[in-house]
Amino acid sequence: MDSIFVFEQLLNGLGFGLMLFLLAAGLTLVFGIMDTMNLAHGSLYMAGAYIAARVHEAGGSFVGAVLVAVVATVLVAFVLELLIVRRLYARDHLAQVIATFGVILIADDAVKAIWGPSPVMATTPAALAGPVQLLPELPYPAYRLVLLAVGLLVAIGLYVLVNHTRVGMLVRAGASNRKMAEFMGVRVGRVFSFVFALGAALAALAGALMGPISAVQIGMGEAILIPALVVIVIGGIGSVRGAFVAALLVGLVDTAGRAFLPPLLRSVLPPALAADLGPALAGIAMYVLMAAVLILKPAGLFPARA
């Protein structure tokens, strides 16, 4: 195993982590600020992926397609917030989980009615379709580098927004003490709507960007929702910083598990047992990580509501 291979896997782990972060960021933002568990975040991710794929095929411009997907999904989210989510802010987490689970069921059927049961094609923009030579020995998919960059930009952008802007200040005020903020003249309802829209935009962005490297189909939201939930729980629900650290951690652990665990076990265990055990352990690595973190820190790495 040479160092370039290890480096490549490290990069892969970071890449996968940042992909998860794109989805987890919106989820944890909505949870942290509005104390609302929104499982339908995965459905917004799916909406973003479908719209971007269809617009890209029809219009040809990938950047345009991503923008249209983000705007359209935010509109969908606006309606969703108005009709359902707004009435859930004051309810307990269980009611939120149940109602948004209901939204998932409706969204999956709606997507099937609009686009059919088969996955739709989502192509990589031609300029990014191939690999670039990172090192002489290491070609790396150009598109994944873009994903890495966008993930980092979103992380920085959110950090600045929450900590260094007026909007962020209102958001933090509304989150930490709603009544007090309202008394001081902050229109908390409007701030919450803004945060929900921002979360939806991030979900749509994640969906639109993941389309070219994954299957755009019904159920894609649920498939990635679980890893995203694992990320926000490890990070401490509501903490964007926690989600960022946890996403990278999950990405690295999962990738390392898949890349290094099977060969490692093969060198110490009998081959038949290693062949059975290696992939099974690699598959549950992220859950083991989560359980371990919660045993040591029951409220995640960076508890937001201490």
Added chain:
Amino acid sequence: MLKLKNVAVSLALCGAVAAHAEPVKVGVALDISGPFATIGAETRDGLNLAVERLGSKLGGQPAEFIQQDFAGNPEQANQLVNRFLQRDKIDFFTGPVASNSALAVGPALFAAKVPFLSSNPGPSLFAGKQCSPYFFGVSYQNDTYDEAAGKVANEKGFKNMVLIAPNYPAGKDHIGGFKRLYKGTVKEEIYTKVGQIDYAAEIAQIRAAKPDAVFAFLPAAMGINFIKQYVGSGLKDIPLISPGFTADQDVIEAVGEPTLGMLNTAHWAHDLKVPANVEFVEAFRKKYNGRYPTVYAAQAYDVVMAMDAAVREVGGKVDNREAVIAALKKANFKSVRGEFKYGPNNFPVQNYYLRVVDKDASGKLTNKLVGTVMEKHQDAYVGDCKQ
């Protein structure tokens, strides 16, 4: 409310109506939602085309096709089959896409002596140790596609290969099938998580192993994810061989250009020059907006034709189950794959072909027939079947 009433009525009538005026009943358990929804839709389209062409009749008798979704969940399939058997009193069964669902429903059907004509799965258990006179693998035995792929790899002179499949028994079976006829060196066997989204780690392993070619069995969304990422990583130069389902029309439509040049093996191709097939493909493309049929659609079409021939053979007396299975075994129908003959375990002895993803005259991506890999091939489990 009206519909609820209907249920109550049909519920009450169920026991009362005498059996003689009944149409031939076919229970169809479909993967309309769940992990194999795309394939389920193909199965349904192929089946409905056949039903339409037969005027909703089987062997000249009025027939009822009870189609229902079971969401790709083996337990729900099991429940659905119980309903088909006990409430609807079906005469034939078909539909599920995956082997686990077939294995879940088989025992109940065999105990009730209802013929199960598989429109896709061909689990090794049903071909060997647990073979049943009531199971008909109208499709293929699971391993045969991989055996054909192994033979292709030999012929192409691939000396070193990496094999990749999901980490469940079917994945191991498919890899086992490939290794049965492949004579080169297996550099690495990679088993991935079921439902995996990101394949970067595996692709890096493949690049490091520097194989002559890669064999991939990754069904449905897993295949789509893998192929997209594989080609994006610049591994296009390392040929990808797969059993037909990882590079069928449904995957091609979802992935697009990156599938170009993928080698895959199947017992059927839409450009196979067989009269029944030419007719089928033309009718299918006419009915479904010019879309090319997949193997699944072709198999479902064959299943209905096989039922049709059997019902005709027994003169509509489907209650005589011994006669029905004898008639089914004759397989006196015009299969879209050409000549059709069962081995002793009720799995077909048939040809397997190499296909390659290419562009048709109008520039549309689709599979093209390259040639015959194996002639009149029989599965490896027939010896275990004590029938």
Added chain:
Amino acid sequence: MSDKLHSAAIPSSGGVARWLPWALLVVLALLPIVGAELGLDYYVGFVRRMLIVMIAATSLNFILGYGGMAALGHAGFIGVGAYTVVALVDAGVSSAWTAWGAAVLVSGAIAALIGAVSLRTRGVYFLMITLAFAQMLYYLAVSLSAYGGDDGYGLYSPLELGFGRTTGNAALFFWIVLAIAALVFAFASRAAVSRFGLALTGIRDNETRMEALGYPVYRLKLAAFTGAGALAGLAGALLASHNNFVSPSTMHWTESATLLVMVVLGGLGRRWGAVLGVAVWLALSEVLKLYTEYWHWPLGLMLIAVVFAAPRGLAGVFDRRRAVQ
């Protein structure tokens, strides 16, 4: 809020509440006989499955409704119970009672282990850590080739019940399931108003206060969680015999979510909540599937409607109506 829930948990002395369970029991007990006469065998089997799911849902309702422990991994224990039966059958055991008893013990033991770790967390963290353990069990079952892995495991011969009878006897098996379900229901109803149950409700409402009062909070919660896991395992064992087939799909996370949904739908912490939720959910999905391939969205709409219009679940709606009368 807590007071209302509390009073609902105590069986009211009114006439209906007293004779309704017995009347229901009699009707259900007659079902296999009447069903066989009318050729409704399928519906007898359907009700049997409903009863089995009710056992699992009742156990979840106990820890969630009375104990406030929102577990999203309950299907994992159902799976452990089912796979215990598979393991024993594979090893040559043929007695139903041995297999089912072992399933209760094994799933109880695993629930105790998982609970011991998970109960250190609360709220959404508890939800997620129980999910994590269930996912581990799921992937373990998927890759376990000895018991069929993802293909599942078929139980080809029914289990023996003694006296030459087997679970293949549909009516007898139905009565056994009915008896177990009735006992579980009665037990859960009693337990809810026992000192143990009341302490649990107290913990749900204010853990710190209960701790200050000297209750062994952690141990009480662990005991409830273990018991619920054992009962879910029993449901899994019965389900294995019911289907004659076990597959990892039993413990997929969506199954845990559906169980949670059924309990909330019926009414959290209400005596009839789990029973009502299971009956409505299963019956509705069965009927919807008959008529349309788009059968998910009406269920989704119902969930949203229940959350907004009947926050205390369907059982709550009935209670309110009775109060008006």
